Amino acid sequence: MLNGFKSPQTIALIGSTSEIGQAILKHLPLENLSTCYLASRSPSPIVGISSKAAFVPIAFEATDTHSHEKFVQQLFSQGDLDLAIIAIGALGNDSTLSDEANALNAMQVNYVAASYIMALIAKKMVEQGHGRILVISSFAQTRPRNDNFAYGSTKAGLDFMARGLNEKLRGTGVSVCVLRPGFVRTRMTHGMVEAPFTVSAEVVGKVAASLIKSKKSVGYAPSILKPLALIFSLLPPAVFRKISQR
Template identity: 30%
Template structure:
């Protein structure tokens, strides 16, 4: 259970090599040692083992699981293994791919990969996680979404379309799980300087993984259902959503 000051005892990360997720784990571990489960792709096993060893230096107990987003038939087993040793206080869905937008709308396989990883897999896992969390009667489910999902832009609409669906699904879970004791938090960070965005030109108000992690920790503690990072992005996106199409499509992004 999460203690009286908002610190969890257990943390499950899907996307166990995510810079944001690991920064979140480290911030939690600064307050108390944790039981941490990291899950990521088999090809990321070396990096995941390095991350696990780094987190063990905080005094936390860390285990790792192999997890493939594109194999939904394995998702129930991964979730079962994560919950096998007891309740999970905070689960963070933090995996995803950026993809090449131009290839994404001209190559069906590239489009499907983006949709499978950024939408289908998180939804599949969300169903399995919701079942476990409802049965235990408590817990926080946190998902990494994106402002890219709030309005289609020429430069990233393939990625944005998957994130839009993801955002709607987990926002819906905030309602569906409201009476179960389970809290859901949708996180919408602006551009974050991570390995996912390496080589890309940083957008205005770009964030670090540590800044996003601080927002996640604070949002879970306060029971928030939606947060933007930085907070000003909420008002930026409110303006952009209401711009007439003739003006919006001329903007340089």
Template identity: 30%
Template sequence: MMRTGKTLLLIGATSDIGRATALAYAVAGWNVQLTGRNLDAVEREANDIRTRSGGAVSVHQLDILNSDGIEAFADALPAIPDTVVCVVGELGEQARAEREIGHAAMVMRTNFEGPALLLGVLAERFAARRAGTIVGISSVAGDRGRASNYVYGAAKAGFTAFLSGLRNRLTSAGVRVLTVKPGFVRTRMTAGMKLPPLLTAEPSEVAKAILSAAEGKKSRDVIYVRGIWRPVMMIIRCIPEPVFKRLKL
């Protein structure tokens, strides 16, 4: 396998999408830096990827909710990556978030605050180098607030806006910022949910879309996985508020 000499930093290595994305990059010849809170769990993922790809994989500890440690984490990386992909996310429980402020805060911080702060720190290094690609995994849930998951959706909406502003700012610095919006994905996070097959992707499908977009094979800055979500969400966004309030979504 031809090595590219490029490095991927994968934030959220123990998630299903994170694992699939890291493997896709490793198979494509990239060096991979994996992160997570539990180093033992991250190392298990790294060993599996090394075995299946023959690539170079390193592990790094990171708690996305520890904002005080983000700059130290970035400073300690052995090399500034060519691409960073942040797949961190926590669906949480909407009903619980309505009752427990701590649970709501965890969902909001995991999906927005932590990823945004980390990517902001890395963006400064990319801008100084005048090169690099930043990929953030948001969600179609952030396109319009719905009663069934508005705490999660609000956090993802914030992350989408952050990525949009970062993209606008860094374009002139030669840094690409991509927003990837999966719809339903068959992962541990959605286990037990009844998912419509047409709208449901596999983790490997999301990984392929990320790699393809990051390598410039797709010109869009905002990638919907699957593409059918683009017209679906356009329709949902256009529903008048008086009508939308009466819908069970």
């Protein structure tokens, strides 16, 4: 199957307890699905999906990079993998300069693990001659603020890597797309003050599913964030500082 992914037979959801990840699955066309790998630290039942496909749990620890090559081999052990959704993520917190260990975890999960897994999967997909990978970046990567820049930096790195890899993959039948959600109501943001344009995981799932099926390489959820990202990147520092303070 070439770019313009339509109806996957085999999917890997990496970070299968992710509420956004599960919402993406729900909005994909699953009529031809035969196997869905659910990769997570702990078993994760998928809620709200009716499919006769085999849902196969695979243990995955993002910080254990030595295990990742073997993990990716498992995803291809039964045949081709049509679609990989990389939904792992750790928010860290706002206390860089007081809790660097937390920032380190976000760096390891969001950038190192997600980028490495993406590259390993892409390599195997090139061998099979087709495939699509979705990685979840964030609107937070648009421009550094004083409150979430450690997290934003990990997503900026991942985003850059994904877009670069997508360029490298041109002509191979394999492609990578990047989703940049804003503030989403999930376990990750539970208890936090909501930002403007906050959406549910369902909304993000819908946008992601149509991004996967399209030939686009970048998508925003909700879509209003696309022009907002452009405006944010052009604002003078003092103005940006003022409007982004929360």
